[in-house]
Amino acid sequence: MELTLLGTGAPEGLPRPGCPCASCATAVGDQARAATALFVDGVLLLDLTPGAALAAARAHRTLSGVRQVLLSHPHDGPAVEVPAGLPSPGRVPDGRELALLGGHRVRAVAVDSPGTGYAVTGPGGEQLLYLPPGAGPAGPAGPPEGRPPYDMALLDVLGRPDALARLRAAGAVTATTDVIGVHVDHGVPPGPELRRRLASAGARTVPDGTTLLVGEYHAVPDLPRRTLVLGGARSGKSVEAERRLEAFPDVLYVATGGTRDGDRDWADRVALHRERRPASWRTAETCDLEPLLAGAGPPLLIDCLSLWLTDAMDTAGAWDDERWAGGGPERALRDRTEALAQAFRATRRTVVAVSNEVGSGVVPATASGRRFRDALGRLNAAVAAECEQVLLTVAGQAVPLRG
Known part of the structure; x- marks a missing residue:
């Protein structure tokens, strides 16, 4: 399962518009981040953000084959324009599972803040978990009985480290799970300090436009013993x-x-x-x-x-x-x-x-x-x-x- 991160920032992006803080002042060039949006195997878009089509083009992708657009959290501010040819955004009710043509299954995961998390299973059985900004799992944090731990988890690691702790306690995230910090906001200066903070939690982040393979081995940052x-x-x-x-x-x-x-x-x-x-x-x-x-x-x-x-x-x-x-x-x-x-x-x-x-x-x-x-x-x-x-x-x- 191929995942392209069209954005990795907080809903307002990084830097925040008009914000004079030191983190926003240094979030320039490749340190800048658009609002988080995930593009899965060219058929599924999780969170529609401003400039999604342009972000996909910069990552050498096209949204023309998208069959489903799902929102994970309330989008404040002006309504986001839906690019021509893209399905209308929607949500899956908590606990329900949606089957897509091509073999993908999307299960809605209840979270403890307004919004919906999504567990996506690829045609080959790979599993990724995506939680909205500032959210942790509500209720049982693990995958359904009989399913292995997630191969990849994308969540607000810095804003909700307790959510990651709960996923680890439930066995949903293990030492082999690739934990990606998304919804990155201005609470931590970009660059080395951001990478250090995430590494101390056993997580990492990537620049906007990065394509990852879910289930592919990647060295997980180790907490020094x-x-x-x-x-x-x-x-x-x-x-x-x-x-x-x-x-x-x-x-x-x-x-x-x-x-x-x-x-x-x-x-x-x-x-x-x-x-x-x-x-x-x-x-x-x-x-x-x-x-x-x-x-x-x-x-x-x-x-x-x-x-x-x-x-x-x-x-x-x-x-x-x-x-x-x-x-x-x-x-x-x-x-x-x-x-x-x-x-x-x-x-x-x-x-x-x-x-x-x-x-x-x-x-x-x-x-x-x-x-x-x-x-x-x-x-x-x-x-x-x-x-x-x-x-x-x-x-x-x-x-x-x-x-």
Whole structure:
């Protein structure tokens, strides 16, 4: 089954008309995207958008053989002109299946926002899923019983990562599914940052006019098994770490900070983190990381290593100057750091860990503060050495240091 993407952008396109934002300002040339429309095997058009005939011509295709035009979502604004010879656009009722001449079958998939998703099965049995912008599956997310996972899924990966997580949890999308991000809007700068965000979700995007073969093997972007996200205070490091796993179900969020009775500011910070997490994630509050890293199970998000170090220094008595001078706490702290680094090396789980990057500003006024700064620098270096990918977040921007 051959699929040509006449557009891959949000309904208003990219750049949005009249929008002054930085993403729209840089969405020029091959980074510009028309509203998403799919042209399947020359006979089926999913979503009729302005300039569809011209977009097809630029992709060296013609709409003259189209037998069915289906809309996936309400099209706001002026009515889109239907090119001469094209059937009138329509929709398939949820759950109903439409058979086309040539052997294609189109099943309407209910979604959780206004619109309709479509599962298209080609004459050879290949399957693709297309969801409208801002939509996820409503009800059972998997294909009908007895049907294999989708060969290709096209959806709003960046706007609805939870929809992709649900499809994965239901077995509708697996490691062999080619996940294509469409309905691309101006929330993410085009170019390298867009590709990085999609790759972290195990997805990719292609330029307008690209033709793909559904069912053809394509290397699916792999999430690095071990990732360390560094950054200063309020740099966006936790958001970046959460973003890297939000398209995956059954994540275990490991909170190393514990609780602090009577500390309202700390309680507010914890509440903010909890509100951001997908409902399907579980939480464990512990600093005992080695058993989690050694065990099997879903991906881990550890937030954060600097709080783990605080607990380790408490246990070792490393804050006390006199005890530190005796050498025992220093040895104990180095042993704990080495053990954690070894656990990162040996783990088979997917792990995203967060840590603070300190030491670039004011020198701590106390000896214990300087000990913490130095110990955290050593801990970050030791864990980073065991990670396939290391990121530094600065002003909300993730800068790859490795991977």
